[in-house]
Amino acid sequence: MAKVLMKGNEAIGEAAIRAGCKNYFAYPITPQSEVAEYLAKRLPEVGGVFLQGESEVAVGYMIFGAAGCGERVMTTSSSPGISLMSEALSYIAAAQCPAVFVNIMRGGPGLGGILPSQGDYFQAVKGGGHGDYHLLVFAPDGVQEAVEMTMNAFTLAEKYRGPVMILGDGMIGQMMEPVEFPDHLKSEPSNKDSWATSGMDKRKSDKRNLVRSLFLDPTELNQNNLTLKAKYDRMKKEEILYEGYNTDSEYKVLIVSYGTMSRVCKTAIDMMKEEGIEVGLLRPKTLFPFPEEAVFTAATKESCKAVISIEMSMGQMVEDVERCVKGQRKVDFYGECGGDIPTPEKIVEIIKGLL
C-alpha cells in the first residue's frame, strides 16, 4: 500500500480499524482528542461502535465490559486521563481481558501541561493501578511505529489475555509523517469461548463464563497472581523489542532513550560522528518487558565508558537502566520535562561533558 501523510493521533485510530477493532470508547483530553474525533467519523462508516463516555473512569469500565465479552476494543487518553483509567487497568489485568490502551503523554504531575512528556514511564511500566500486574508497553518513536505497534497490540492483548499499552507522547500524536499501513496482521488462535461472557447461546455451550477479579480464598488469589506472573515471564522471553543505533562503532558513551527523545539523540549521535566522536544508542521499543540483556550487553562493551539515560522526564527509565547495568558502568541521567524537548545541541553538550 502507498504511503499517506497522516497525523499520529489519526493514524492510531486508523490502525485500530485496520487491526479489526471496531469498538472505541474515550473521553476528550489534549493532546490526543484527534483520535476520538477521527474515530467518531470513521467507525460508523465501518459499522463500528464509537462512544464518548462521561469520564475516563467510566471509559475504563466500558473497555472492561466490552473486552470481557470477547470483542476487540481500544481507548486512547493522555496522562491525567490514564490516572483515572488505572483503576480499571488493574481490574482488567486481574480478570485477564484483552484490551488496548493508548497514552499520548503530556507533562505532569497534576494538570501539568499539554506538551510532550515522558513522565508516565513509572505509571505505565511499574503499575499505575493497585496490585501485582504489568501492562505490555510499546514505545513508538514516530507515526509509522505507532501504527505498527497499535495493530500488533490487539494480537498480543489476545495472546496474553491482558491490557496492552501504547506509550506515545504529544509529539507523536500531533505530528504528521508519511505512513504505510501493513497489509497483513499476525494472528493468534482464539480461546475466547473458554472465558469470555459472549453468551452461552453464541458459544453453543451450557457452561457459563465468569469475568472476575475477586478471589477471597488466599490459595485462589495466589494462583491468579502466579498465572499473571507466568504471562509476564513469557513476555520477557518472547516480546522484547529494541533498536541499536551506531552500536557497531567503538562508542565511548551509550545513550539509552526511547520514543520521541530517542530521535533527537540519533541526530546528536550523527552530529558527534562528524566530529569523530562515537556514541551509541540503545532504544527500547518495549518498556515492559524491558530489554534487560541488550542494555547490559551494550553498556558493557569494552569501548563504552559511560551510560546515560536521556528522557523527557526527571529520571524514571534511568532506574531500570541502572538495574540492568548492574554497577558495571556509571549511569548518568539527563532529562527535561516541561514540554520543551531537549535539542540535539544540548545532547551533544551533555555527552561531551561525560567524555
Add this chain to the structure above:
Amino acid sequence: MGKTFSKPEALSSNMTHYCPGCTHGIVHRLVAEAIDELGIRGRTVGIAPVGCAVLCYNYFNFDFQEAAHGRAPAMATGIKRVRPDLIVFTYQGDGDLASIGMGEIIHAANRGEKFTTIFINNAIYGMTGGQMAPTTMPGQRATTAPTGRDTALTGMPIRMANLLKELVTPGYVTRQAVLNPKQINKAKKAIKKAFEYQVAGKCFSFVEVISTCPTNWGLTPLDALKWAEDTLLPYYELGDYKIPE
C-alpha cells in the same frame, strides 16, 4: 398432580452467604424467574456489584462479569454497545449505585443504554458493616453515624427513582418493595417488564427494590420488615415513576 414449584433454571444450586432475613435471595429469584420466562438465559450477562451481592454470580447460572465499586453501569454499557444482542443487567446496592457509582448510573440512564438495573435499596452499607449510605434515613443509626444520620451535616437521603425520572431521555423507572407477598408479586411483574423493555430494544430500565438488612439495622427479620414498612416506604414511595411512550 404435576410439579407446581421448582428452582428457576437461571438460579444455581449454591447456598447463599446472605444473612437470615435478608431480601437479596427473594430478588435473585425474581430476576431468575423473569429470565427463565423470557427464555433469555443463554444470551444474558449479569454484572455483579461491590457489596453484599458481589458474589451473586455464584447464585445465578449464566454469564457474569464483576465490576469495581459503582462501575457496573459503565461495564454494562461496554457490553451492550458492542453486543446489542446480549441481555445485560446490573445488580447494585445503594452504596454502590447511589454513592460511588452515581456518575455512572446517571449517564448510562441519560444515554438511554438498553440494559436493566436492579437497584437494592436497604438504606445502609451491608458488606462493609453497616456504614451510612446516601439512602440512610434521617436519624437512622449507622456505624459511621453512631448517633443517627444528621441531615444538617450529610443532607437528606437520595431518592434514586425520583432522580432518574427527571431525565428527559425515555426510560422505565419504578420503585418496588419485597416486604410482603403482595409487594413481591408486584416487584416480579416490574422486573419482568424491565427485561421485556430491554428485549424489545426499547429503553433503559431501572427497578429500585426497597429491601431489608436485619443484621446491620440491628433488628430481627420480622422487625426489619416492619421498620422498612413504617420508616422507608413513606419516604421512598412505591410505584412506576416513568414509563416509556
